[in-house]
Amino acid sequence: MDIRGIDLNLLTALDALLAEPSVSGAARRQGLSQPAMSATLARLRELLNDPILVRRGNRMVATPRAEQLRPRVRALLDQIVQTLETEARFEAATSTRRFRILANEYAAAVLMVPLMQRIRDVSAGMVLQVLPFEADFEERLASHDCDLVISEASTLSTARRREVLYQDRYVSLCRDGHPRLGASVTLDAFLDEDHVIVSRVGRMNAVADKALAGIGRARRIAMSVPHFLVAANVAGSTDLVATLPAKLARCCIGAYGLRRFETPVPLDGFEIGMAWHARSDADGATNWLKGELRDLSVQLQAGCAASSEPALSGRP
Secondary structure, eight states, X not given: OOGGGSOTHHHHHHHHHHHSOSHHHHHHHHTOOHHHHHHHHHHHHHHHTSOSEEXXXXXXXXXXXXXXXXXXXXXXXXXXXHHHOXXXXXXXXXXXXXXXXXXXXHHHHHHHHHHHHHHHHHOSSOEEEEEEOOTTHHHHHHTTSOSEEEEEGXXXXXXXXXXXXXXEOEEEEEETTOSSOOSSOOHHHHHHSEEEEEOTTOOXXXXXXXXXXXXXOOOEEEEEESOHHHHHHHHHHSSOEEEEEHHHHHHHHHHHTEEEEOOSSOOOOEEEEEEEOGGGGGOHHHHHHHHHHHHHHHHHHHHHHHOSSSOOOSOO
């Protein structure tokens, strides 16, 4: 095929059509009218000798050949961008950039508030859009649907561009003024209490239960909830005990009237990381945001080591 007569703008249109896949959705993505995108689709069909999109019921689906082309077209466009683009100077103070971050519940609770504080310290124009972490995060990074992903590092292991931000561990929480638990809690006292755990699928065991099973002990689980902050609220409102990540516990102690104590059985910790697409290596705005997260992680680590009580604020 002689590419000299081919409009390479068709590549971006094809990428949009395969990402949606619908003419109206691709038109919105490209900033075109629906008739203009329909005309572009007709040109692509003629060029590739393939329908590209076909109707199935009330929706459009990609043809087998189009599905084969999807990753190749996306990789080619990324390569073109990386070849031609150099990192532009990013002026945070005057920026109106909208950052889209996929974050799990932990990262949203622990990092997003102080990150927004740091952003507002330098700019009133930037916008932070936090979306739930999903297993298809790599595809969403590749399709420009988000700028960064923040989650447990183990869930980001398949990403080509990733970095560990910091480590966290588990601590236990009970309501301030709990009638039986003092400042220091023994294993027997811990096991005498009922517990609330976090399980998104309703399992009645968590990280502490695995550790307890290893020493031949078990605890009574009275409740499971799907969210960390709900577990913290339950612990602050009842006599149930919650075992949560330490940095998240710092955000909850004052809000829910909690007291922290060391879990009387050793528990494995975990790492929090971020992932991004290779394309953004030349994006000054994303690199600035990554730098803010690195600085924030250092502050978070140091603050947690110094004190478990105050909530984390913005810039030191």
